[in-house]
Amino acid sequence: xxxxxxxxxxxxxxxxxxxxxxxxxxxxxxxxxxxxxxxxxxxxxxxxxxxxxxxxxxxxxxxxxxxxxxxxxxxxxxxxxxxxxxxxxxxxxxxxxxxxxxxxxxxxxxxxxxxxxxxxxxxxxxxxxxxxxxxxxxxxxxxxxxxxxxxxxxxxxxxxxxxxxxxxxxxxxxxxxxxxxxxxxxxxxxxxxxxxxxxxxxxxxxxxxxxxxxxxxxxxxxxxxxxxxxxxxxxxxxxxxxxxxxxxxxxxxxxxxxxxxxxxxxxxxxxxxxxxxxxxxxxxxxxxxxxxxxxxxxxxxxxxxxxxxxxxxxxxxxxxxxxxxxxxxxxxxxxxxxxxxxxxxxxxxxxxxxxxxxxxxxxxxxxxxxxxxxxxxxxxxxxxxxxxxxxxxxxxxxxxxxxxxxxxxxxxxxxxxxxxxxxx
Amino acid sequence: xxxxxxxxxxxxxxxxxxxxxxxxxxxxxxxxxxxxxxxxxxxxxxxxxxxxxxxxxxxxxxxxxxxxxxxxxxxxxxxxxxxxxxxxxxxxxxxxxxxxxxxxxxxxxxxxxxxxxxxxxxxxxxxxxxxxxxxxxxxxxxxxxxxxxxxxxxxxxxxxxxxxxxxxxxxxxxxxxxxxxxxxxxxxxxxxxxxxxxxxxxxxxxxxxxxxxxxxxxxxxxxxxxxxxxxxxxxxxxxxxxxxxxxxxxxxxxxxxxxxxx
Numbered sequence: 001x002x003x004x005x006x007x008x009x010x011x012x013x014x015x016x017x018x019x020x021x022x023x024x025x026x027x028x029x030x031x032x033x034x035x036x037x038x039x040x041x042x043x044x045x046x047x048x049x050x051x052x053x054x055x056x057x058x059x060x061x062x063x064x065x066x067x068x069x070x071x072x073x074x075x076x077x078x079x080x081x082x083x084x085x086x087x088x089x090x091x092x093x094x095x096x097x098x099x100x101x102x103x104x105x106x107x108x109x110x111x112x113x114x115x116x117x118x119x120x121x122x123x124x125x126x127x128x129x130x131x132x133x134x135x136x137x138x139x140x141x142x143x144x145x146x147x148x149x150x151x152x153x154x155x156x157x158x159x160x161x162x163x164x165x166x167x168x169x170x171x172x173x174x175x176x177x178x179x180x181x182x183x184x185x186x187x188x189x190x191x192x193x194x195x196x197x198x199x200x201x202x203x204x205x206x207x208x209x210x211x212x213x214x215x216x217x218x219x220x221x222x223x224x225x226x227x228x229x230x231x232x233x234x235x236x237x238x239x240x241x242x243x244x245x246x247x248x249x250x251x252x253x254x255x256x257x258x259x260x261x262x263x264x265x266x267x268x269x270x271x272x273x274x275x276x277x278x279x280x281x282x283x284x285x286x287x288x289x290x291x292x293x294x295x296x297x298x299x300x301x302x303x304x305x306x307x308x309x310x311x312x313x314x315x316x317x318x319x320x321x322x323x324x325x326x327x328x329x330x331x332x333x334x335x336x337x338x339x340x341x342x343x344x345x346x347x348x349x350x351x352x353x354x355x356x357x358x359x360x361x362x363x364x365x366x367x368x369x370x371x372x373x374x375x376x377x378x379x380x381x382x383x384x385x386x387x388x389x390x391x392x393x394x395x396x397x398x399x400x401x402x403x404x405x406x407x408x409x410x411x412x413x414x415x416x417x418x419x420x421x422x423x424x
Numbered sequence: 425x426x427x428x429x430x431x432x433x434x435x436x437x438x439x440x441x442x443x444x445x446x447x448x449x450x451x452x453x454x455x456x457x458x459x460x461x462x463x464x465x466x467x468x469x470x471x472x473x474x475x476x477x478x479x480x481x482x483x484x485x486x487x488x489x490x491x492x493x494x495x496x497x498x499x500x501x502x503x504x505x506x507x508x509x510x511x512x513x514x515x516x517x518x519x520x521x522x523x524x525x526x527x528x529x530x531x532x533x534x535x536x537x538x539x540x541x542x543x544x545x546x547x548x549x550x551x552x553x554x555x556x557x558x559x560x561x562x563x564x565x566x567x568x569x570x571x572x573x574x575x576x577x578x579x580x581x582x583x584x585x586x587x588x589x590x591x592x593x594x595x596x597x598x599x600x601x602x603x604x605x606x607x608x609x610x611x612x613x614x615x616x617x618x619x620x621x622x623x624x625x626x627x628x629x630x631x632x633x634x635x636x637x638x639x640x641x642x643x644x645x646x647x648x649x650x651x652x653x654x655x656x657x658x659x660x661x662x663x664x665x666x667x668x669x670x671x672x673x674x675x676x677x678x679x680x681x682x683x684x685x686x
Contacts, residue, residue: 060609243582244534248499252539255503277497306612306635311628358625361495361617362577367608379617383497396622397496404501408487409453410621419483421455421462422432422469 008089015213036285058370067121074114105179112180136299141318153224166204173197230371233294237372277385280345295320301365307358314358316365322350447479452525454652461652496618526578564597575610576651615653636661
């Protein structure tokens with residue numbers, strides 16, 4: 001085994017160990033959340049093909065959508081070369097997948113073109129971030145650290161692509177028949193001596209692979225974690241129409257008991273209801289928590305939200321960001337001490353009543369989300385907690401509830417007048 | 425019941441005579457009580473009468489679907505309302521329901537089945553488009569004018585009914601001048617999620633004003649929609665610009681009755 005092989009294997013093991021620790025931590029967080037069932041697996045594959053691979057929702061914003069799609073499709077193609085680099089590194093080989101012949105040359109050639117296109121896309125992304133030309137990147141929830149996080153990830157991607165092009169360029173100097181159209185053009189524009197090219201290739205190779213390892217371990221702590229979570233999130237997302245809210249089975253159960261008390265004796269395992277609705281992070285389902293991990297803070301949701309657009313405090317993006325922050329704050333303590341209570345909660349300390357009641361449940365946020373997050377679930381769950389557990393509803397709504405109960409309509413008109421419209 | 429040239433059969437009366445109507449027309453609270461929207465319910469019944477559709481209404485047996493309660497977080501009240509309504513449907517062996525209100529449509533179609541309802545539910549725009557295709561309902565003889573169509577959230581995004589209303593309007597001789605935000609991109613009128621029944625939170629503008637501005641940008645005299653709450657919000661928007669004389673907010677059912685003179 002060569003020294004470089006050993007160095008490679010050690011860094012690879014370190015990467016895998018660090019990444020596994022992160023995943024285990026998240027797994028423990030997920031265990032704190034509530035159940036949620038998923039079915040209809042076949043349909044979900046179609047959803048992934050359309051929304052993830054086809055990038056259909058991201059194209060609803062055409063310019064940024066195109067740049068993102070190039071970056072995403074490029075990543076998929078370049079991933080092939082990265083897998084080859086890992087095989088090469090571990091077994092001390094060179095171009096281990098080249099036995100694929102023509103197909104190999106096509107994939108590597110497209111990888112080279114995509115690396116160049118991604119560089120351009122990322123540079124545009126960075127400029128947009130720095131110059132604040134995109135309104136949706138700002139907002140109360142977008143702090144300095146969020147912008148720094150975005151710029152760090154973009155810089156890493158840029159360096160990854162530059163090092164990849166550097167590899168391809170050095171290789172093209174040594175060998176005129178490489179499959180890299182852009183890099184071969186670069187050798188014409190910037191000719192270099194063959195004597196140094198070999199060293200350059202090695203340097204770029206190491207920079208590229210080690211950056212991948214670093215990137216992989218930064219991602220889970222960054223908004224760019226969506227690189228891992230967005231495809232699973234799309235796969236596991238809702239198949240129902242956007243207008244359908246989930247039915248609270250615990251309530252159905254209570255009502256059935258109320259109407260038919262005899263049922264009580266037939267129940268062997270009484271339904272244990274910890275809480276109606278959501279007050280804090282452990283009340284959300286694992287799917288809603290996954291939504292928060294898939295959120296990229298792109299702000300498309302907030303940019304189309306009628307409440308946000310008219311200056312109200314609600315921002316759909318903030319619902320997801322705060323959920324993730326609160327989980328990071330509370331979950332480690334809750335795992336050590338199941339009865340942990342810091343007198344804080346997601347509802348109240350992170351999300352205010354003013355935000356919750358401003359939502360029109362118009363579904364524009366969910367319609368727009370490129371990774372199929374369903375924001376209305378959070379709103380409705382928080383409202384359910386407020387109404388069902390604390391009996392708190394914004395002013396006029398209490399009267400609406402009373403009217404529905406007494407007259408069967410949100411307005412205080414008598415049920416006997418239900419047919420008056422015929423003569424109106 | 426027969427009053428002022430519309431015929432509205434009542435379910436309990438019809439059923440007692442041993443007849444099971446093909447459709448239940450679910451009028452909804454706005455159709456029953458809202459001064460403006462009563463006209464829409466009447467216009468829709470005129471169309472049903474014109475086509476000799478076999479339908480009935482529940483009348484005093486109709487009660488709230490529970491939609492505003494549910495969307496304001498009161499799941500308990502919602503489920504009580506839903507269970508009561510589902511019992512009524514079962515009692516009259518209701519198979520098909522038509523609604524004019526998109527909120528009633530959404531909840532009856534998508535949410536009631538979780539609690540045991542198994543009726544087919546249609547928004548009236550779906551059926552009217554079908555009746556136009558089947559040549560049961562005539563189309564306009566002359567070109568009318570142009571209008572803009574506001575997509576109600578619970579018809580559009582929530583249930584992806586974007587084309588049927590537009591097809592009907594074109595059949596009635598209208599050109600549609602779309603707002604900058606239309607179909608799945610449409611801006612809410614501001615009434616959804618039980619907002620209609622409460623004060624809005626502090627901000628720098630009312631949502632209905634913003635949507636009205638978008639409608640005014642099309643320079644139309646006719647703002648058409650197909651939801652009672654959108655009609656109210658957009659009418660308020662037009663009033664806030666003092667333009668209620670020039671610009672009318674109408675429901676598709678009213679456009680049909682006007683155009684066909686029925």
